[in-house]
Amino acid sequence: MLIREVLSVKSSIEVVGVEPDATIAEAVKRMAEHDIGSLVVLQDGELSGFITERDILRGMHARGCALTEVKVGDLMEKEPLVVNLDDSVDYAREAMTKSHTSHLVVLDDQKLLGVISFHDVARACLKEASFENALLKRYIKHWPE
Numbered sequence: 001m002l003i004r005e006v007l008s009v010k011s012s013i014e015v016v017g018v019e020p021d022a023t024i025a026e027a028v029k030r031m032a033e034h035d036i037g038s039l040v041v042l043q044d045g046e047l048s049g050f051i052t053e054r055d056i057l058r059g060m061h062a063r064g065c066a067l068t069e070v071k072v073g074d075l076m077e078k079e080p081l082v083v084n085l086d087d088s089v090d091y092a093r094e095a096m097t098k099s100h101t102s103h104l105v106v107l108d109d110q111k112l113l114g115v116i117s118f119h120d121v122a123r124a125c126l127k128e129a130s131f132e133n134a135l136l137k138r139y140i141k142h143w144p145e
Contacts (some may be wrong), residue, residue, distance in 0.1 A: 003092060003106060004085040004114050006124040013114045017042040018126035020049065021075030024059065027051060027072050038103040038115055041076045047112050049073065052103055082107050089121055094122070 017040040018027050041049035059075040082105045083092050107115045
């Protein structure tokens with residue numbers, strides 16, 4: 001299974017972003033409004049970083065809980081993990097597991113296409129496994145004698 005298939009299974013591929021000069025309070029508000037755990041950080045329409053709930057928690061630990069006026073650019077991952085449409089889901093799972101991250105940015109020739117989460121990958125894998133399971137059951141049911 002490829003990343004392009006994971007994107008096709010997602011219920012929404014809307015890319016929600018924030019500028020590096022936005023405050024963490026604005027980023028948290030945007031995440032809460034869209035019920036998401038990460039934001040792409042866009043500078044002049046180009047990907048300049050990525051911020052997740054985890055980055056914000058690390059910032060709270062390092063700086064105390066008063067992060068509302070801290071800039072996104074101060075906490076964001078400046079070189080986020082990225083995948084391409086033709087990368088395999090196995091590669092994405094391995095990258096997420098090794099880096100302890102739950103989100104990957106999807107690019108196609110430097111064009112931002114979206115973000116996938118570990119949940120999106122798991123849902124796509126379950127859908128594929130269910131389809132294969134149904135095919136196998138149908139094959140066994142019609143087993144030649």
